[in-house]
Amino acid sequence: MMSMDAKKIAFALLIVALAATGLTQTPEPGKKKEIKITWLGHSAFEIVSPSGTDIIIDPFLTKNPATPTELKDLAHYHPAYVLVTHSHGDHLGDAIELAKMSKAKLVCVAMLEAFKKGELPRELFEGVNVGDVVKAGDVKIHVVPAMHSSEPSGRPVGYVLEFADGRSVYHEGDTWIFGDMALIQEFYHPNIILMPVGAVADGQMPQMAWLAVSRYFKPEVVIPMHYGALPGSSTEEDLRKVFGKDPRVVFMKPGETKSF
Template identity: 50%
Template structure:
């Protein structure tokens, strides 16, 4: 074998070696940079932080929330890039205005309700079903929810991230056929799924059916349970979802990276 051929083979082998050993490391680093941080604050309240540092506070019910840890109740600790409110009921909206006034963050919700808050125009971001807002590196889509709300209609939210993934917060809802369009349009990889049941919202059986019929998420985080008497307990929700490896049961205050 000639020296030239030997050198060529060594160069080829080195290239293959580097491709095999180094490219996965690059991919791992990219995935790490694209991590989405999700903190459950109890009930339907979440703080979601994008890989670019955009902080989205959803359905802020903190000071009077029996599920929120005492260490997380102080409104002054929250400095969101935006506040999303799915509907006007107190257990989803009660702290929205105070946090907005203190932090300067915009409130994104149904137009009719946002108009009642008395916020400056720059912070009062009313929209409607099908509307879209851009906050930092996150695109926020307003989608329907099947629930009452006064004034205006109840919403869910889809957050799209720079890495192509999306997160769906269902708000308070019953499963409905238009969920198939949410899947078709946005393909949520993470679903924050109302599953507590009781007099006002879907329970575990309906939540499981919604996922089975309409969605293909990588991660399901049950929410809106265990807060008040009449809602499903954590043990009941855990039992209902037993065996589904996509389900992440969080404790109020927990923060996970996805």
Template identity: 40%
Template sequence: MKITWLGHSAFRIETAKARILIDPFFTGNPSFRDETRKDATAGLTHILLTHGHGDHVGETIAIARETGATVVANADLAAWLGSKGVSALEMGNTGGTIHLDGFSSTFVNALHSSAQITEDGVSHALGNANGLVLHFEDEPTLYHMGDTDIFSDMALINELHQPEIGLVPIGDRFTMGGAVAALACQRYFKFGTVIPCHYGSFPIVDQTPETFVSAMDGASTRIETPAIGANLTL
């Protein structure tokens, strides 16, 4: 499995059968490098969305049109994207699993909100925020937490799915901060590898992963903080 962090909460996941973008926030993301866009969307098969905020939906509509990739999202968000012209959609909701070519995606809880303000100035609710657990045929199970705080039912997510790779928000203000994220990882999961995200983008979130990395000191989990656009093979 090849994982590329694209800044903020955006990741490209590449396996033998799938080329996946999660939360493709490119335009307006101060940490995204425009020259990586072509590589990020090359051969794309799926776009997975954790929730409906603009810094996660990002360029989903444009990329889906360009590539023909199937978009996976909660039912409300998928319906909204359909109204915007996205045709290849797989919709689900919390607790449900969608089986796709080479992997499955399960919607799990996240403690966050999910909405967008449209051109007319009206705020539209776009379903519940979720984390996504991806099970692959011959690859480690991966859990993108989405935007969330710590919650005790993370223990159930671990019991049900036993994810080996965690993509964990650490930037504070809109999600849990680094110390709390480290507590979540150590109390509720047995990750082999953790990649922190949702930091280093907007000025009002933490700019470095230092708090998280420090709080994980002594844990057996491998911590990876790749440069934006760098490939990590697991």
């Protein structure tokens, strides 16, 4: 029969063995679950919240030369919400068709909703304006201003996705630098910024985009977007010359997913 001391030794050895296999590990106190961000090329992103809410922004996919072939198939996606920043074709893209196929709620500026009336069942439209908040599962979607145009309908906006753990992701849409960015920082404190940087003709010179981040924001991560897809846009090499070696800048490849 095993003595008490022998039992203690055996128990201690069991604990050591379990620890070595990781079976006794517990989550670190205060450690947050991951936000998953996939760049689909240009300004298109798929963002999955820590609790699994799937949101796609500006789904310019099937005609986007930067989107990997396997990701052009709309059947690949199953979002709960599709967000459109403005009505230009390289942002509206496949939003209507994607919402139809996936039964996702399409969030867009109210005037764009009216312009597209009849192309999508009314219950799948969520018409919004600057200052509105849409509850999307465990995510609050805040509608914020952008400085751009939006032919043929509506006005340009950006979106701040606020997660239940307090973190937020700011998709700037198409925008030039503007003073109210200071209010976006003050109100929402975005941890991650998806920043348009590469279309000189649209006023998105990399130097101006970086000035906006440097002057108005204090992000942990900056992901450049809106480059490399359309003729005349900046290359990654161009951007690296402007951004230098700032460790906050994370360059992604179309189709790549990163967790934060």
